[in-house]
Amino acid sequence: MNEETNNMETTEHYAQITSLPNEIIVMILKNIKIRDIMNFGATCKQFNDIVLSDNCLWKEKMYEVLPKNIYEIIEQNGDGNWYNEAKRFYIVTKNISAELKNMSPKFYWQTGSLTLLNIRAYFKEATQDSFSFYYVINFLQHAIEPNLKCAEVSYYLKEYNLTDAYYAKIVVGHLMHTFLTLKWVQAHIKNELTPSFVLNFFLQWIDTRRMYWDEDMNRLLDGLADQVESMFPNNMYAADKESWKIRDKLAAGLLSEDQVLGAISDVIYNQHSIKIAPGAGMETLDVVRVFREKRYMNLISAAATYHAVARRCGVHCELIVFPNHLYLEKRGPLGHPKDTLRIDLHNGTLGPVRRCPYSTSTGSKFRFKPDEFLQYIVSAFLMSSGPVKNAASDNATFLLDFLGNNPDEDNPYRNFLPHLLQIDYVSDHPRPLNIKYIHDDYLRIIKKLVNLNRGPPRFSRVPAVKEHEPAVKFAVGMVVYHKLFMYACVIRAWDRSCAAQWHLRSEFKNLQYGLNQPFYSVIALDNSSRYVPQENLMTTQLITRPEHLEENLGREFCDFDGFCYIPVAEKNDEYPTDEPIRQMHRERARVIELE
Template sequence: MEKLPVEVLEKILTNVRLSVQDVVHFSLSCHHFYQIVTNSNKIWKTKLFQKWPQVKTLLENKQIIFQHEVRYIYELKKRTRNLLEKMPAKFYKRYEISDSDLHEWNNILHEREEVYNYLVLDLMEVVNTDVPINSIEVVPLTTPGNKTFQYYANKVLRYIRQLHLSKVWKEYISLPQSRQILEVGAVFVAQWCQPNVEVSVEDIGKKLDNIADEVKAALRSFYPEHPLFKATQQQLDLWRMENRDQNEWKVNECRQLITVMRAVLFQQMKFCGNNHSYYMPQNSFINEVLEKRQGLPITLAIVFEGVARRLGLRCEPISFPAHFLLRFCESLDPESDWYYIDVFNGGQIVRKGACPHSRFSGSRDLFPVATAVQVIERMANNLEVSARQHAHPNGKITRLRSSLELLKLVNPRDISALVSLARLYMLHNMDTKPLENFLLSQEFEVPEQAQRVVHMLRDYEAHHARNDLGLFSQVEAAPRSPNLHYAVGMVMKHLTLNYKCVIYDWDPVCLAAAEWQAQNNVDKLQLKDEQPFYNVLVEDGSHRYVAQENLTPTSDREEIYLNEDVGRHFSHYFETHYVPNAEKEKEYPADKKIRHWFHHQKKLESINL
């Protein structure tokens, strides 16, 4: 074996079936092999790209020692795991984590250019690991599939993605408008709001390329002599990357293309507006719209415009107060006949004077073309409305926070969004100092408005100081009272509202304010407020406070696992119930006996059946 040429050994060791660990173990078998493996940049470069193909374009042309790069990635992974393991004890009592609480991750990001990509790959691996945990007991945090580990990895992933995207946004708006492509802006929005989903400009571009190819195939069937088929690859590449200032074709040729485009997208591919769930966030994410082929007018318009641009057509986005359309002029003459394309309603053509959303006088300039930045701002506004409409008042705030922070980025002078963000930060005891500094750094049309917000934040800081001293505080065990029937982790059904939920906290009697009790008719309950009340996570993403007499155990958990706060309290689901994480177990140690008794009873029932 020692006599084999280095080239042969490299050929063997670069085989895709051998892992990085296999190569390391082989190198430790003798000094000769150690020298060969250590000195072969080819082996380590190949292994790195085999294990992490996502970084190939980032590193392929760099003159680096790839063994050092592989070592750095593994060392970074250890540091990542170490930081994540500290987070549950540190933030167990914190409902929402401030960006300033994650400064350690920001420090890591500044170590070198590639760190962002390495961290994203590692955190994505954590959050997307779907391995069942078959244990009735509390498990170590790093157990694959541990929901608590994934919960905090998601928090960090969101933080570092949005830090990175803030830089991407600055680069985007610094481009000339001819290079501010709508689909790129739509990808930015999708990435901002879906940190645990891999959405790339390249993938979205390829999907739009494929739709454009479908249109070309249909065009060839009906109009084989269309000049589009004579366009050079250089022209096609330019149309893909730059906004058109005019159409590339004559009037009749444009008409042929638009006719075929409408037929392919709306009849053949079935793109349509989502009337049934209009403000669901998925309708604003271009990756979801391309997959499900339905969405809001604005995202459908971005798809249509992206395909049209690839075919040498110019479609102008027009942002009406209550709708979003594309304006199209077949002629090079801006005063000639033009019309709107209503992509939300099957590509319907809306002529001059027929649009119900405007007071048409026939003037082309009545509604100006929306810039890419204006389109993205409107998408952010849609997402804020969506977050407010579809999040229960007692539910998750991450979606609302993300949409407001997106608005802060794309329109830093939107004072109403900044006020909403300030209130959200104060409500959830988050660090408001960075927002205060931001307000002081901006110029507003009405400076007094910003000053009032700053005073509000300073008053909050003075009277409601964040309890940072509580970080890593000792969790005290809650004593059970005899009237408590249920336990943390048990899956329940509401007897009147029929929703499914999981208990994550309880009080021996109702501790809610008198106003809340009156609003929720607690006095009409059989035992009124003199009974246990449970804090529960509901399948719709909310958390609620429920009387014991309104709950009954169930084995049907349905979609409780989709509630993003499950991981804050529980590590996994086991057969009949959710198993608390270490912090929750410390707080409710006596509940374990009740959970296990119910589990045993369910097992007996299944055996008897």
């Protein structure tokens, strides 16, 4: 009797689900994730028909998971089948997640940095069709920045993982850089390498965690030009010419270029209260962010902004770059010295041109050179960064390698520039190049670039298993403190005694316990790597998570538990007995805290 009752209840329950109107089922599906909708459609033919037939459902789900501008591009250029697009997004996301989780087991033991060939699986996914390149980059950017996670990405990543972020930064960097090499060459051939383009290109190359959209930059610059236009209304100059722009008034002699430049200076420096800062960090070079948040601006970004607005208003300015300085000049129609003015980028005032002390030329013969400007930005950025070693500084080095065609085998972009210039792909493929929607022609070029440089051979190192001895007091992942130089640091490795290559270091000659004591490889808070004897280290009661170090720790540690960093599985294989030491110090810290 019980068995019959259970069967009846099961049958009745199933009948109730299948008897729901399709409209009600679709309303339910709108509140669950893409992966769950597809799994639901796989349960039976009826549900599969519902899932496949409702294009509006998939259009709405894709609107939820994609940025608005990407959604609009797909709407304009896609085939209208939103189910297929959602399925493509779902498969790409799933495959990239699996590949990302497998990076540490595959490459932890590899010597040297990751090559383009190491990450061919990502390029394979990214070059399947016109939208997949952006899907892959979008997923990896969410893996790097947990605050950006959407529901679909969060499901696959489960939780923020330092190792996921570490490898995601490397991969998204190579994907973005390969795309940007095409973009640079196309703009070079089309003579579109303006100062504002070059500056935004630098931001896109250096900070691959974000999308520095060209549209945002152009929208800002157009807005500034419109503000300048509003300062010279048509009814003051030519009432019967309502559609006249500033350039028309200049041509008609109703305005002078000096008046226009004065208005540009007023808009930038007075109306927007822009101030100049000496540092060339991301916060002062990001023009869009500077104007949106009223931040300080660097001379580089001020020059690019001023030049772009003047150009939109019909005034010819020339940005001149030397290795150690730059300046902006207003050039007359014939380049005559009398028509040339120097623009003070600190405040926008106009003054006479003085002879440049770094040049033997007496006239205005210099012209803007995009390559030199880009190298100047990189140099200023690295100088502002100081000794800090992170993804941004690595990307800056890659950029110099690309521009200079560094012949070193370890240069991932070696030969990219001459190869792209040689094939002259712009004349064969005049279509616009946009990461939101990459045409098949460009995807084929990217596939070739990935295989252009094989790079030096990579080898797998043999793990040296280190088991604790009583003399070794600390463990990998612990945050400790240097007694003499008073800095905090994270332990990355240890030796039972001083490694041979350090024996002659002068600072180790007067150690109390000599060289026959444990030594630790650490990373200090200033991102420098150091080798420290145990007698100079101590535990610290006030442990603050050094988040700025995690770009360099992610390869070895996957998380921070409030006391120390948790090693990845491969690191644990190297130091299999370190966890009890970490746990002992955790317990001591708790006791001290309670006291």
